[in-house]
Amino acid sequence: MGPRWKGKGAEAKALAEPMSEIVSQLQSSLTRSDSQGLLSGCSVLLEAGAEQTELLNRSCFGRPVITAEKDKQWFQLSMEEAFYLCHSLGCLKIVGEDNHLKNDEELWQYMKSRRETFPDFYMAYSHLRIKNWVVRSGSQYGVDFVAYRHHPALVHSEYAVLVLSEENENANGRLRVWSDFDCTIRLCGSVAKTLLVIHINKNGHGATTPLCLKKYSVEERTITRWSAEQCREVQTPETSSNYHLNPSNHEIIFGLLTS
Template sequence: MSLIKPSGRKGPVSGKPAARRNDNNRIYGCPLPLIFWYPPPSRVRSLLGLLGLTTTRVETPHIDAIFDAPTRSVWVADRHGATILWRRGFFGKGDLSRSEPSWLARQINSRRAGGSRLTSEEMTAKRRAERKQFKIDRARAIAAVAAEAEAVFEAEGRVVVPALSGPSIPSAATWKPAPVEADPPDTPATPQDDVLEDEEPPEDLEHLQLTLPEAFFLLWNLDCLTVTDPHTNELLPVQQIWIAFQAAHLAPALYVSPKSTPVLQLDNPFLINYIVYHHYRSLGWVVRGGIKFCVDYMLYKRGPVFNHAEFSVVVCPVYEDPADQQASSVNLHHASPFPWSWLSTINRVNSQVYKTLILAYVTIPARSRISPDVLTSPACLQHYSVREVTVRRFIPARMRD
């Protein structure tokens, strides 16, 4: 990834005050759920440093989750654990929210008619409403200038070209939303206000939903997640979870329970997606879903609250033996050659939002060389490989030189 250069926008998200950026640096400062505790400087620490030893302590949170095979996801119902996973690495999404699990905060803000700190979804709704109002005000100002020009032509016979800019036409730099009128200070408090103060907070009905690659990365690489069987409420070992995640992508007739061993395949969709997810997470990128931009993954340098995504990733499986694709019962997405019209469309969509498109080719080993029995353990990942191809759209106006 060191040879890949982003094609567009850098820096923090525009329009964000410095105080809010400082809060984000404090709240989302940990890139992973693990926390490293460094003891204060001392002679013992200095001596251990000379010997190549350290007294640094690693704190690993232990978060309980439930495997849900029908939705191919893992649920974290504990609010504290969900907050840790989101604020330390941006793992998962709230099932009742756009990304950050903020359903409870939105409910409290709606009861109070606006809170002191808006959630990310409320900020997005506010910006969209202001953008819509700006377009309406600008259209009204242009219509007023045009009507004034017509009145001058009817009265004096003089042709006046309506101006599309000027003091009377609002622009994105000068327009400001109208201030909200506050209630008079002498308005007596209504009984409803007292009820809201004494009312209990609503029950949190939201849970954090992890994709299968996210969940396995947390439990296998970081050892901070434990997954429970929803039928027996028993903790599942890593090997059973590995098999269950693969079986969730098979036909329902082949999947019985997390403890069963179905017929595993080398081209399982979970394997292909996890390999790409693990690849970029290991390189330090924050990996999020990219369905909004018609891709598989989005790569963030620090996270969605700091910067926009710099790269868009499309996962492209490649069979080492083409005969395996003909005999496979799995219809992998993008396994067959895609037309240039599709590639041009995807590339244009991502170029318009200043993102570099990456095609991540995952080579699937041949069945004649690898036995399917190796799929019962994560050790099978050593037989797969990832290659990256960067695709850039040629824009004559930007690339004249």
């Protein structure tokens, strides 16, 4: 499946305003204003000015929070979004509920305590963001993330993303049997998305500090559904054609005998 643009001119607008440039503008704006976020449970609250509000919306970081304060705009950042702005881009400071500024290691430990799988999810999130994909929660589709080629106002999400590693694969029990694959692939097909499995390999390293991320590796696999009805051998008296599927190292195609 390729990108499904929303309306005439959407692709041209995306090409004219690359996501990398928008994120760079946000990074500069947050750095200049010495922005601080506030830890609040499993998210971070960020007060934004007019310029930052526009850039946060354009770069798809966080979600606006409706409040009674007309002169202020707050954004709720997920843990992955907040740590990416703080650790990877270095443009956001985060304080705890005690107003104590958290360094990267303290923030890492806090987020791990809130969700055991945070290191795996953050590695997958940052892996996609570095490649300039827009990453949003995929809970409504039964996956971990959905990935967009550009802003969701311009294009539909292209990938439904599942994050797996040695630990969370066993803990969550996902994609361990054929029926799991079948259900997930059918769901992705019904909403016109390709299933992307991101496997985090820790290479024998733990997750004690964010420095461990440099030791991790990421393996991507797209999984698609193959229908024999669409790819059967065709023979006529004049010609004889054989269709062969040769998946690359980054694609797994499963054959189903029935549609």
